[in-house]
Amino acid sequence: MSDESDGDADRDDAESAPADVESVVATVRNRIDPDPDERSRLRSVADRLLERAESAATERCPDADVVQVGSTARNTWISGDRDIDIFVRFPPDLDRETLERYGLAVGHETLPEGHEEYAEHPYVKGTVEGFDVDVVPCFRLGSATEIRSAVDRTPFHTQYLQERLDDALADDVRLAKQFLKGIGAYGSDLRTRGFSGYLTELLVLEYGGFRSLLEAAADWQPPVELDPENHGRASGDADRPFDDPLVVIDPTDPERNVAAVCAAENVARLQHYARAFLADPSVDHFEPTTPDPIDAADLRAHVDRRGTTPIAIRFEAPDLVEDQLYPQLRKSLAGVTDGLDARGFDVFRAATFADETAVLLVELAVAGRPAVERHSGPPVHVRSHAEGFYESYADDPEAYGPFIAEDRYVTERPREFTTARAFVASDRLFDVGLGAHVETTLEDEYDVLVDEEVTALLPEFESELAAYFQPEP
Structure with a gap:
């Protein structure tokens, strides 16, 4: 083989060789510094x-x-x-x-x-x-322990980090921030519930750099407890327990967990992508991505393939900033899912999103139930309670029974709602734990969309529905 051919082969090998961490980091630094x-x-x-x-x-x-x-x-x-x-x-x-x-x-x-x-x-x-x-x-x-409002501690954070972050660590903080942005876990707002800038800076400082942070995160066993100034306020502390998946005691305020807002999903997301990046370094991990578009035909195909029943409650988004809106949406979604589960509709998965309108989307494994439901009473030998149960249903013309199953009275009575649609379209929806502003908005007006009707959400929430039906870590 000629020398020229050898050179071509070397170039081909170099182009096909997997990137290493250092070369990827150098490329990203050129973009973000x-x-x-x-x-x-x-x-x-x-x-x-x-x-x-x-x-x-x-x-x-x-x-x-x-x-x-x-x-x-x-x-x-x-x-x-x-x-x-x-x-x-x-x-x-x-x-x-x-x-x-x-x-x-x-x-x-x-x-x-x-x-x-x-x-x-x-x-x-x-x-x-x-x-x-x-x-x-x-x-x-x-x-910072004397603060009279949350903003009072911010200058202490700046002073603490200015005294400890040299240029090399500051460079690594930028890498960590961009990595967290790329994987969708950056931001302490209550919509994202991810890693704040201050938390990211403390983690890079604690572990001594970007790569060492990823190596540590890849092996985290939550709850993870870090106490940079050894205040002794870890999650097992009897005076001030923290039960969050990630605990980073604020160096300037031992009563505060800097990572308190960080959701378990985002802690796990960092772990997943830390492992993925270290195994196969790529600049792609630093670039935020959006899922492939989904249209009505795609959505219907997903629903048919899954054999589930999506049901959506759509209403005008309350006029709140996101940090007020999203906690109320999540509270409302939890109330609705609990209400559906309690009535036997078996919630499979759920999500909430908002723009001009807001949506509580619940995917059901069971969309319809029989016209009767079983209601078990006390054991017959518990005389006073058993007799009271028996007398309550003995003359009910709509109930089956009471009869005895094993050692207790049982009746089969009419079910209040045989479909999920009937429940969420009724006033009983307001018996679940809804956010205050969401409840007020729902009292004015809301739409219920079931099964293929949820395609009506696509013009406003194409990206959100694509992410729901094409989920990634």
């Missing part, structure tokens, strides 16, 4: 806004100060992220009403084109040269 120009532009805008906010704050309260917090302050932001978070800290002896008034005034002077939004404190949000900016008031406290 902010370049010098992007860093310079962000720093310029942030410095100008910080100066403007500090001038406005100290004019009103000489003891106030201003700090930048979040990923752009900690050098853990991903290229393309446009968030600048400015916290205006006021002394703790200031009353809350004055803090909110001063905070809004400072926010509006800092962001003249901004608008007010509301979390625990009202704050001002706006856009400056393409950057999304929040100006948030908080109290300046001695430690």
Whole structure:
């Protein structure tokens, strides 16, 4: 074989060889690390806004100060992220009403084109040269254990990580964040219930890097308990038990589990994809994906193949922010599934999603039940209770029995609902545990869609239904 042929063979082998972790990581870094120009532009805008906010704050309260917090302050932001978070800290002896008034005034002077939004404190949000900016008031406290609102601890988080994250670890935090975004597990909002930025930073710091985090996560045995500052507040602690699948004690506040919002599904999702990536490294793990489109014919084919009965309750989505809406939707879905299960309709799987409208989707293994249901009474030898049961049904013309089965009275009485549709279309739906705003909306109007009728959901929820019927980890 010629030297030229040998070279061709070597190139073919290299192209067909599986990628290693290092080469994949290098490729991803080139995509997600902010370049010098992007860093310079962000720093310029942030410095100008910080100066403007500090001038406005100290004019009103000489003891106030201003700090930048979040990923752009900690050098853990991903290229393309446009968030600048400015916290205006006021002394703790200031009353809350004055803090909110001063905070809004400072926010509006800092962001003249901004608008007010509301979390625990009202704050001002706006856009400056393409950057999304929040100006948030908080109290300046001695430690995070003294917080008077959730935002008060954020500056402590920034300080803690700034003192511990070097450039190499910050690079690895970006990788971890992008990996979690790629697998759909990033974000502490109550829709996602995934890994927050702060939690991701703590995990990379705890394990010493991105790869070592994945190697550890691949072998996690939940509940996983991490206590970076050895506060002694693990899940078995009698004073402050945590029963979450992942427990990461906040280094700045031993009473708090940073991972409390992280759902068991997302902990398991990280484990699954950590194993998959280490076994077969690919940039695909860092890229969010959407399922293949599904149309009405596909959906009907899935339902026919599964032999189940989907039933959907569709209603106008309550006018709530997602962090309020999704807990109510999940509570309502749990109530509906419990109600269907209790009536013998055997819930197979369920999901909820929302946009302009909201949907509680329940897939049933059993869609119809007999016209009668069995009702067992007490053993005959328990005289007082047995006689009371017997007398209750002895003269009921619609009941079969009472009769004796083994040692107890039994009757077969008419079933209230023989179909799932009849139940969810009735007022008895409101006997289950619904979220308050969902219940109010359902009282006005809702649609019940059964079997192939759920194809009516496709124009609004094509992606959600595709994900439901084409599930992946």
